[in-house]
Amino acid sequence: MKDLGFDIDIAAPVARVWDCMLDPLAYRDWTTAFCEGSYFEGSWVQGSRMRFLDLEGNGMDAIVEENRLHQRLALKLVGELTQGRPTPGSSIASHPAQEIYEFSAAAGGGTHLAIRLRGWDDGFADLMAGLWPKALQRLKALAESTH
Numbered sequence: 524m525k526d527l528g529f530d531i532d533i534a535a536p537v538a539r540v541w542d543c544m545l546d547p548l549a550y551r552d553w554t555t556a557f558c559e560g561s562y563f564e565g566s567w568v569q570g571s572r573m574r575f576l577d578l579e580g581n582g583m584d585a586i587v588e589e590n591r592l593h594q595r596l597a598l599k600l601v602g603e604l605t606q607g608r609p610t611p612g613s614s615i616a617s618h619p620a621q622e623i624y625e626f627s628a629a630a631g632g633g634t635h636l637a638i639r640l641r642g643w644d645d646g647f648a649d650l651m652a653g654l655w656p657k658a659l660q661r662l663k664a665l666a667e668s669t670h
Contacts, residue, residue, distance in 0.1 A: 524618065527640040527652055531659045534633040535666040537593045537626045543666040544624070544636075545596075553665055556658035573598065580607035583615070585622075596624040618642060634666075 533540050543549045545567055554561035558577045565573035569590045576582035582604050589597040600620040603610035610616075621641040629635040636659070640651060 524642050525640075525649075526642070527655070529638045529655045529659060531636050531663055532629040532633055533636060533663045533666050537628065537634045540634040540636060540662070540666045541593050541626055543662060549665055553658055553662040556654050556661060567596070574604060576604065576607070581605055584609065588621070593626055595626070598622045636662075 535543075543553070547562065551560070551562050560578035561575065561582075563573055563575050565571055565587075567573070567587055567590055569587050571587045573585045573587060574582060575585065583600050584602040584604055585598045585600045587596070588599050589595055598621065600615050600622065602616040603613040619642065621639075623639040623641070625637045625639075627635045627637075638655065638659075640655075
C-alpha cells in the first residue's frame with residue numbers, strides 16, 4: 524500500500540476552486556486526465572455514497588467521510604466497479620483507500636489545494652502518481668479562467 528500527496532497553488536478564491544472541483548460539468552473536464560468521459564453519481568453530502576465512473580460504468584465506489592465547505596473533503600474508496608457493478612475480488616473492497624482534499628489560502632493570495640491519497644494498492648498508486656499532476660493543471664486552468 525502506498526500514500527501519495529499532491530499540492531498546487533491556484534490563482535483563484537477557495538470557493539471558485541471548490542466549485543470547479545465538484546461541479547458536475549467542470550468535473551468532467553478536469554478529470555479527463557484520468558479517463559475521457561469521467562463523471563460522478565451521487566451527492567457530496569457527508570455520509571453519502573458516490574460513484575466515479577467512465578462511459579462504460581467502470582470506476583470506483585466511495586463514501587463521503589467528511590465535507591467541510593471550502594475547507595476539507597474526505598472520501599473513503601470502498602470498491603471498484605465494472606460495468607456499474609461491484610468488481611469481485613477488488614483490492615479496494617478488502618482494503619479501503621482514502622482521498623483527502625484540503626483547501627486553504629495560498630501565500631500571496633489564491634488557493635492552496637493539498638490532496639492526500641492513503642492506503643492505495645501499489646498498482647493504482649503508480650497510475651495515480653502519473654495522472655494527478657495533469658488533472659490538477661487542468662483544474663488550475665479552469666479555476667483561473669473565469670474568476
